[in-house]
Amino acid sequence: MSETELEIDVDREEDADEETTSDEIAVETRDLSVWYGEDRALQDIDMKVPENKVTAMIGPSGCGKSTFLRCINRMNDRIDTCRVEGEVRFRGKNVYDDDVDPVALRRRIGMVFQKPNPFPKSIRENVAYGLKIQNKTDNLDESVETALRRAALWDEVKDQLDSSGLDLSGGQQQRLCIARAIAPDPEVILMDEPASALDPVATSQIEDLIEELARDYTVMVVTHNMQQAARISDKTAVFLTGGELVEFDDTKKIFENPDDQRVEDYITGKFG
Amino acid sequence: MSAGTDTNELFGDVDLGWERLKGRAFLGFCIAASGFGVFALLLLLGDVASQAVTAVFVRDISVVRFLTESASRFPDEAGFYAAVVGSAWLMLFTVLLSFFVGVGTAVYLEEFAPDNRWKRLVEANLANLAGVPSVVYGLLVLAAVVNLTNPLSGERVGPILFAGAVALALLIMPIIIVSAQEALRAVPDSMRRGSRATGATNWQTVRNVVLPAALPGILTGTILALARAIGETAPLIMVGALLTARRAPEGPFDTFGAMPTMIYYWADRPEVDFHYLAALGIVVLLLILIAMNATAVYLRNKYETEY
């Protein structure tokens, strides 16, 4: 919330800086453009998302952040009017190539949505869902526990694993959805404003969790909350209206010394 | 517009009296209309109940005998047993024939079919099918099943119970499809997205998330559709059901009588004694209907999910 907190997090970022340069790239987009019918939602996006880091995508609403995220695991495929051009490379492979099965892709790139959407099933069944459909059912109970621990939910639900996931609070539901996404052990986790429907306490729990997750996963998180991006991310991409990626750099640089005047305006404008 | 302005001066040119009168008149009409339906239903129930009471207490018809004996030439020996069993068999095969095909159609239309002209054509036809008079299904099955020659025995298939079930299944299929579609549509898209984003195929999503969530609604619709089928008389008569169910059918390929045809037969006889049997039969049929509807409502309320 406060400026100091912002600074502290930016400091933490500094240690990681040295590694960033030599980092593996998990996801890379090249000339990625998206249209909905005649309307262009993204314009020639080039971006290299480093492995095991938190990459934040910020920008005003309607600037194409969700669209961008959905391109990465091809959740746009189902939208009839949506047309994608350019490349999204996951570990060097263009996910829009004909020989890529989007289902297989989504087993390696998990996703968490803005509004928590647990299934009307027990907590255990929710977490085990991905494991079951992917036939990873060895040590199911153990895997469920691990996922719930990683999602910082285990202690709250360990005695009620058989009660419905819908009976949890909003923040718990969202952590349940995170557990569901990470249980099958994907490599990348996409999060679309995962805390925007939650109260401040639940939000800060999710934020802590996201930083935690970056140890094991590559996290790409959309947020419209700039302080949140500054707090939790290593890299920040700023999109502006029209679907343009204006600047993409280390979070510290974006918030302290952006190259682009529009980014500075956007950030300072919001901070007041 | 100070507080002192005269009301008349402010709103004097607005005359709402006539509008309000029209509103009240229309409201009165609507209340009377809905009252009429309730009144007609009460009249019907009252009539049936009074006849049934007369049958049991004045005519001394034993309820136990009525439920354990089957049709007879003699009113004081006749009962409803074979007809009840016949209807139970009919419902079993009707639901087997209509449920899977109906739910399969609904799943295809809601979860898989691209939203194109072909899909709209199918849906328009379903709406039309729901309006086809039931007797037509009876005629169809008479031609397409009953009058066929059995290739094994070389004989005509004849008025078997299975044929009746086919007619009823066709009759309620559109109802099952439409209610299943509604139940599927009630499952929010966020559930499908959550499943697909976890790496599920479309089929896995339907099988593991959408169908389980929609099942209570689908079952509710199916029970209500069966409640419609169990009272149908015309298609059974067309198919050649026995009007007098003297013995319970022994399987799907046996001849059969059912509750509505039995009631129809008794009510049609000139002897007054049979009319009381018809009244008792109607009471049994109505009780079964109420039980089915209550089950449907219970299912809906118990398993309704708030997402």
Ligand SMILES: Nc1ncnc2c1ncn2[C@@H]1O[C@H](COP(=O)(O)OP(=O)(O)O)[C@@H](O)[C@H]1O
């Ligand atoms: N399913 C869709 N069909 C048509 N247009 C869409 C769809 N989803 C998003 N858009 C349009 O694409 C643009 C970007 O939307 P979105 O990616 O949701 O932005 P953001 O997440 O940054 O708010 C908006 O103009 C929006 O109206």
Ligand SMILES: [Mg+2]
């Ligand atoms: Mg969005």
